[in-house]
Amino acid sequence: MSARLKSLSLKAMPFADAASAELPMGQLLRLSLFQVSVGMASVLLLGTLNRVMIVELSVPAMIVALMIALPVLIAPFRALLGFRSDTHKSAIGWKRIPYLWFGSLWQFGGLAVMPFALLVLGGDVVHDIPFAGEVLAALAFLMTGLGLHMTQTAGLALASDRATDETRPRVVALLYVMFLVGMGVSAVIMGILLTDFTPLKLIRVVQGAAVVGIGLTLIALWKQEHVRPMSRKERAEPRPAFAEAWRDFMAGGRAGRLLVCVFVGTMAFNMQDVLLEPYGGEILGLSVSATTLLTALWAAGALLGFALAGRQLSKGSNPYRLAGAGIVAGIWAFSLVIFAAPMHSNLLFYAGAGIIGFGGGLFAVATLTAAMAMPATGTAGRGLALGAWGAAQATAAGLSIALGGGLRDWVGHAATSGRLGDALNSPATGYSFVYHSEIGLLFITLVILGPLVRQSGSFTSTKTSQRPMGLADFPT
Numbered sequence: 001m002s003a004r005l006k007s008l009s010l011k012a013m014p015f016a017d018a019a020s021a022e023l024p025m026g027q028l029l030r031l032s033l034f035q036v037s038v039g040m041a042s043v044l045l046l047g048t049l050n051r052v053m054i055v056e057l058s059v060p061a062m063i064v065a066l067m068i069a070l071p072v073l074i075a076p077f078r079a080l081l082g083f084r085s086d087t088h089k090s091a092i093g094w095k096r097i098p099y100l101w102f103g104s105l106w107q108f109g110g111l112a113v114m115p116f117a118l119l120v121l122g123g124d125v126v127h128d129i130p131f132a133g134e135v136l137a138a139l140a141f142l143m144t145g146l147g148l149h150m151t152q153t154a155g156l157a158l159a160s161d162r163a164t165d166e167t168r169p170r171v172v173a174l175l176y177v178m179f180l181v182g183m184g185v186s187a188v189i190m191g192i193l194l195t196d197f198t199p200l201k202l203i204r205v206v207q208g209a210a211v212v213g214i215g216l217t218l219i220a221l222w223k224q225e226h227v228r229p230m231s232r233k234e235r236a237e238p239r240p241a242f243a244e245a246w247r248d249f250m251a252g253g254r255a256g257r258l259l260v261c262v263f264v265g266t267m268a269f270n271m272q273d274v275l276l277e278p279y280g281g282e283i284l285g286l287s288v289s290a291t292t293l294l295t296a297l298w299a300a301g302a303l304l305g306f307a308l309a310g311r312q313l314s315k316g317s318n319p320y321r322l323a324g325a326g327i328v329a330g331i332w333a334f335s336l337v338i339f340a341a342p343m344h345s346n347l348l349f350y351a352g353a354g355i356i357g358f359g360g361g362l363f364a365v366a367t368l369t370a371a372m373a374m375p376a377t378g379t380a381g382r383g384l385a386l387g388a389w390g391a392a393q394a395t396a397a398g399l400s401i402a403l404g405g406g407l408r409d410w411v412g413h414a415a416t417s418g419r420l421g422d423a424l425n426s427p428a429t430g431y432s433f434v435y436h437s438e439i440g441l442l443f444i445t446l447v448i449l450g451p452l453v454r455q456s457g458s459f460t461s462t463k464t465s466q467r468p469m470g471l472a473d474f475p476t
Contacts, residue, residue, distance in 0.1 A: 018170030018174050020163065020167045023162040023167070023171070027162075028159075030219060030220055030224075031155070032159075032220070033178070033217070033220040034221070035175050035178040035179040036179075036181060036185075037151065037182065037212075037213040037220075038152045038182065039178070039184075040183070040186035040212065041107055041111065041144055041147075041148050041213060042148065042179075043186045043187045044114075044186075044190070044206065045071060045145070045148075046068060048194065049206075052194070053118060053121070053122070057118060057122030058122060059121055063134065067137055067138065068141070071142070071144065071145025071149070071398075072394060072395060072398030073145070075149060075390070075391050075395045076391045077391070078149050078388070078390040079390075080387065081099065081149065081150050082154075082157055082385070083384040084099070085099045095225065096225055097221050099150055100150075101217070103150030103151030103153075103217075104214045104217035104218070105214070106143050106144070107148055107213055108147070109143050109147070110139075110141065110142070110143030111207065111209055111213065112210045114137075114144065115199075115205075116136070117133065117137040117139070117140045118140075119202070119203075120133040120137075149394065151217060152390065153387045153390055155220070156368075156386045156390070158225060160386065161225075162226075170310050172365055172368055173365055176361070176364070176368075177303065180302070186209070255388070257451060257452060258367065258370060258371065258389075259392045260392075261367065262371075262389060262392040263395070265327060265367070265441075267397075267403070268330065268441035268444075269438070269442075270360075270397045270404075271403060271404030271434055272337075272356070272404060272438060273397075273400075275404055275405070275408055275431055276294055276298075279349075279428075282427055283428045283431060284340065284349055297357065298356060299357060301354040301355060301360075302361035303361070304357075305360070305364075309369070310365070313365075313366070318453075319366040319369045320370060320452040320453045321453055322362060323362070323363050326363030326364075327363060328446075329355055329362065330355075330356060330363070330438075331439055331443070332355060333351075333353075333354075333355035333356040333358075334352065334436075334438050335352075336349070336355065337352035338432055340352065341428045341432070364393070368389060404434050407430070407433060407434050407437065408431055408434050409430065410430075412427060412430025412431070415427075415430060416429075
């Protein structure tokens with residue numbers, strides 16, 4: 001009876017089989033709270049404060065775009081942050097915890113001063129210091145971005161350290177889902193709290209988010225790292241150089257090819273981030289409520305991608321082949337979105353949005369799992385691998401969003417002004433050019449991924465002792 005109840009719980013509870021003796025379920029769920037904190041900060045930087053600055057504070061859109069882009073400047077340093085956590089020395093023996101903690105402090109500090117900086121930037125606070133608002137807001141965004149990247153890199157490395165080879169794919173999927181949960185829940189709560197906007201309410205909401213974020217991270221890191229005290233002699237030994245560790249990491253070309261694949265693939269999936277809803281409204285004539293459904297469809301597709309990745313990877317499938325499957329799904333998705341306009345089909349558009357989420361989620365989880373499972377060579381540890389993955393992914397996401405919007409405006413203006421001929425004189429041309437560019441980038445990603453796939457095994461796992469798929473394979 002006990003064995004049957006245990007089997008039933010594994011099938012009925014989401015992510016029940018992500019736990020292991022090294023990382024029990026309670027500790028895993030607690031550790032995943034750092035992703036909720038990061039998701040909340042991401043919503044503030046990319047959504048809530050974006051809207052507040054433009055609408056309520058009347059800040060020029062160009063300045064807002066520059067402020068939002070500032071955290072992307074920190075992203076390339078994630079590899080260095082991960083390497084420092086690999087080689088950190090302390091008498092207690094901690095490696096990841098200090099970076100989790102100080103990352104949360106940077107995030108807390110940036111959000112704590114953020115509302116005051118924005119009020120100065122918007123002109124609500126009278127002052128005689130030139131560019132005071134711009135400088136203060138830039139510092140606040142940089143501090144928050146640094147804390148966000150440091151916390152996420154160290155947290156993922158700690159989860160990778162504690163997970164086993166068998167449970168690591170499920171742990172990756174769980175952490176991604178908790179990031180989405182953090183974004184979704186905080187977006188709803190902050191949207192409700194800021195319905196009737198006042199400067200005082202902005203201060204309370206943003207600083208409240210800062211307190212909640214550091215509280216969640218503190219709960220997440222409590223007693224998570226297994227420590228081995230270091231002697232004074234060990235602490236006095238010189239650390240390996242980052243350049244040496246990077247050479248070890250890139251030795252053989254496999255890591256470098258994976259990073260290029262992540263960069264190009266992320267650009268391909270994210271150029272449409274700010275274009276899908278305007279495309280639905282301007283080209284297909286959808287209402288605001290109808291285009292809002294796109295976010296739900298994208299999230300549902302992403303969660304399905306996480307579920308498939310977790311199921312296949314736990315059965316022994318090769319992550320590079322799964323990443324290839326995600327890329328192929330993306331090619332189909334963007335094709336559907338393109339054909340939705342000439343065929344006037346909302347169904348094709350919605351289907352394309354959902355499959356974009358599916359392909360992007362599958363690609364992200366598969367490549368992250370590949371980075372987490374990458375063997376340590378020489379002085380290169382998992383923190384460096386995960387930091388490099390995060391740097392490539394975050395940098396590509398920021399650049400692709402800006403590039404997608406710029407290409408749409410440039411090509412769309414040329415098309416509607418008649419410079420591209422009568423056949424292309426349509427507002428849909430700018431959007432279509434971006435979507436075709438994304439398809440081209442996805443084909444390039446497949447070419448880059450090819451040698452990695454050739455080194456892999458069959459898509460179907462040879463492990464036949466695994467249990468059949470149950471509800472625990474789905475992340476919701």
